[in-house]
Each structure stands twice: as structure tokens, then as C-alpha cells.
Amino acid sequence: MEPESQIVRFDTKIAVLLREDLETWQRLNVTAFLVSGIGAGAPEVIGEPYEDADDTRYLSMFRQPVLVFEGTKDMLKNSHSRAIGRDVPMSVFTSDLFVTNNDRDNRAAVRVVSKDQLDLVGLAVYGPKNAVDKILKGARMHP
Template sequence: METEHEPVRFDSRIAVLLRADLARWQRLNVTAFLVSGLGTRIPEVIGEPYTDADDTAYLPMFRQPVLVFEGTKEVLTAAHTRAVGRELPVAVFTSDLFATGNDRDNRAAVRAVRRADLDLVGMAVYGPRNAVDKVLKGARMHP
């Protein structure tokens, strides 16, 4: 029997992997963009709306933690290959997106480059914990 005070355990994992050489503002920007796509395609990652004691309504958020990792360009490329190979939901952010200013241009920038040639600076992945852990092999928790 589950109680309100027992820790909640998740069989799935939401993870962001960032290239270690990004500037601080880039890390924050890339993370925000990457996780924004997960709730639209995977509704079960979204929890219930929040309210405060005055009944002010707030938007729902992810129902579980988002783990943020970092790695070299090579680690990121390998993780992307593994995630795509496992058919896990993946969001990508390439270096080209720093020069664009809207969704249309972002999508065009990614579309213009073959998968093997993407200059990835970040990715988000969702899936079973063990599968995501294998995808992230070689990455380390973001400091």
C-alpha cells in the first residue's frame, strides 16, 4: 500500500546531455529548448496543475526530475547514435540554432544537415531508465 510519504520511484528517465564546452547562458538556453518538446509528444511525463493555498492556478510541470549531464562532442554524438538506434524520443539542439531566432528557422537549420553531420550541442532523451542510462554512457552529471 502506497502512502503519501513514501518516495516516488520512476521506471523512466528524462535526461538532457549538454556539450561541456558551452557557455553558461548557452547551457540554460539549450536545456530549456530541449525539454520543451517532451511534454508535447509524451503527455505522460506531465503531472497535474499546481495551486497554492490561495487557489492561484499554475501550469503543470514534469512529474519527475530532469537529470542534466555533460560530455564531450564525441560523447554527445555517440549518445545521439545510441538513442536513435534504440528509437527513444529525442530532441536535438545544434550549434546552428544559436544563429536563428524562431522555430521555423530552427527546423530548417536541422533539416539542412544529415544526421551524421549534425553539430550537436545538446539533446534530451526520454525512456526506460536502463535504456537512457545506456544511451548516456560516458557522460557525467552536470556540475
């Protein structure tokens, strides 16, 4: 059976903002960690499990695209403040998390720093398109 071909439009957006000076391996690692937070915190963004023609089952993934942006350290700080002000679900990754190696230590590293002092290298947000666009104002699409 062929799936119906139609354009699906979403009224929400999943977006990742990365600091522009990260190395390639850091960009990939940070993106993976950040979007895992969106999936865990907003289960409605997860689609149905996948199956191939041989009935092999695969894990569910996001039901909509994830857009990746980059910006300066100041842009990350401003976007973080705007996301908090709009009460939009957000995950964060700080520079301190590059030296930890488990979830407990990651959470502890964030816990000891006030929100205005976090050394953000990335954040991910999920919410209404217009709110996410305003949060990421000035960011450019990742090359």
C-alpha cells in the same frame, strides 16, 4: 490536507546531455529548449497543474526529475546514435540554432543537415531507465 509522504520511483528517465564547452547562458537556453521537446512529445511525463493555498493556479510541470549531464562533442554524437538505434524519443539542439530566432528557422536549420553531420550541442531523451543509462554511457552529471 497533507499529501502522503512516500518515495515515488519511476521506471523512466528524462535526461539532458550538454556539450561541455557551452557558456552558462547557452547551457540554460539549450536545456530549456530540449526539455520542451520532451514535454511536447511525451505528454505522459507532465503532471497535474499546481495550486497554492489561495487557489492560484499554475502550469503543470514534469512529474519526475530531469537529470542534466555534460560530455564531449564525440560523446554527444555517440549518444545521438545510440538513441536513434534504441528508438528512444529525443530532442536535439545544434550550434546552428544559436543564430536563428524562431521555430520555423530552427527546424529549417536542422532539416538541411544529415543526422551524422549535425553539430550537436545538446540532446534530451526520455525512456526506460536502463535504455537512457546506456544512451548516456560515459557522461558525467552536470556540476
